[in-house]
Amino acid sequence: MIEVTSLTKRYGRHTAVDGVSFSVQKGEILGFLGPNGAGKTTTMRILTCYLPPTEGSAKVAGFDVFEDPIEVKRRVGYIPETPPLYPDMDVATFLDFCAKIKGLPAASRKAKIDEAVQKTRVEDVRHKLIGRLSKGYRQRVGLAQAILSNPDVLILDEPTAGLDPKQIIETRELIKALGGEHTIVLSTHILPEVSMTCSRVVIINKGRVVAEGTPDELMQRLKGAAALRIEVRGTTGPVFDLLRGVPGVVAIRPKEDAAGVVGFEVEAEGGHDIRAELARAVVQKGFDLVGLHQTGMNLEEIFLRLTTTDSALESKEVAQ
């Protein structure tokens, strides 16, 4: 559905997107992950024909964004990071305007608007001025606008930014429900969002793709570095020394220290399971063992590994 081939975008001397390639199959939800300023928004803007690429090409539904922008725009629904809304219009008027500029025929306009309003649950604010709506409603009106013409492709730039937890969950559910019917590309820098909603992830940093795969695949890839989580009642210093003494331990990272309980992440040599050894050592020294379990590396860590430069990561570990 979407074919991006060595896409590059330069602003003057600054390269925002540097030879990015990826593709999205029909019905897939692709998570576009990266720290702020990684080039997510720029890539999305190229896909929606808002910006022309400097080099490379992008095709949506077989149409090139540069050669046939109108055809691409007809097939793409898009919400930028801040949903583009006219504060002095009410929701119904705004959606009607959007339906018109998207070229929906007059006969089906009303039905399409009703459908979008229903899907995004904005019925109760239908006749309110957009300027008076809460952030959550605005985001949903933005989404209603994007799905109005029932486009093949939805491009959502940080659809949950600035929402409260309840709204975030609702929005994610909505996006999941829209997947399958639509091909979705969503960007975020919030990691759980990706593992919850996306079927595939592209991690991008400094304009380059650094990893690509399903959330599971990405976790699998870094499984070698699997770790143990241990929580012990005590103070950081002595417990740290104790754990260091256990044979097979190669790295220890203190995690948190709350209400007399300290947590550590322990990496074992070759990924061996040393839970028994750890438990025995802790109990023998008279500490209370509060928790001990295996952790796969979560996306957050994978992400940090991939997007933090090696030197920064090392210095962090040395400091610990």
Added chain:
Amino acid sequence: MTALRNVAAIVEKEWRHYFGSPIAYVALTMWCLLFGFFYWVIFEQFLRYSMQSAQRMEMGGGFKLSLNDLVISQVLHNMAVVALFILPMLTMRLYAEEKRQGTIELLATAPLTDWQIVIGKFLGALALYVAMLAAGFLNFVLLWRYASVRPEWKPVLTGGLALLLVGGAFIALGLFLSTLTRNQIIAGILGFGLGLIFWILGWLDQPTADSFTKVLAYLGITNHMDDLIKGIVDLKDVVFYLSFIAFGLFLAHQSVESQRWRA
């Protein structure tokens, strides 16, 4: 067909924006107030002249005074100045506001061409101005109703055309300037300042001027209005305004397109 529908959607949106906010009402009110005020002051003056003239006529001198020359055309010249003040304030938001609000991204990613947006915005602002003109011209209806010697209607119509063309030129200029910035105030000041410069260029039109000055004077935006207001339709003048408008829209289009490349 689609193109027309798209342009109509933009026109409707701009129109809604003007009338959905106080902008249109304030602009219409001030315009009508000034129109009526000029009309009243100039008409009072006309009454004094015609009284004096009537006395002289009794003594064998004097001449018939024309409502067209002494009232209508005076009012129209003054209203062109008012248009110079008001129109930049109506056009300054056209692109600047969309850019600041981020809604330009909605328009730019909808299946519309830049030309459709530019023309839609121009016509939207022009439509409001036409409403202002229509409301103002109602003043002259009184002359047909009550004046013993009715004015000629032809110069009134061509005068209306003159104001429409001058206003269209200001709107096209303002629209272009609005594409240059996301700050409405800047667009407004530029629109007013440049409009005034085009106005003053007309003053250079002296019989003794050299050919370079004559060319500059030709660009004077109100000189081409004088004949039309007198009722003389010279194609040259109409073409001047139409090309001014076309050039303004062309610049606006180029500016929107080039910003996409530089952005």
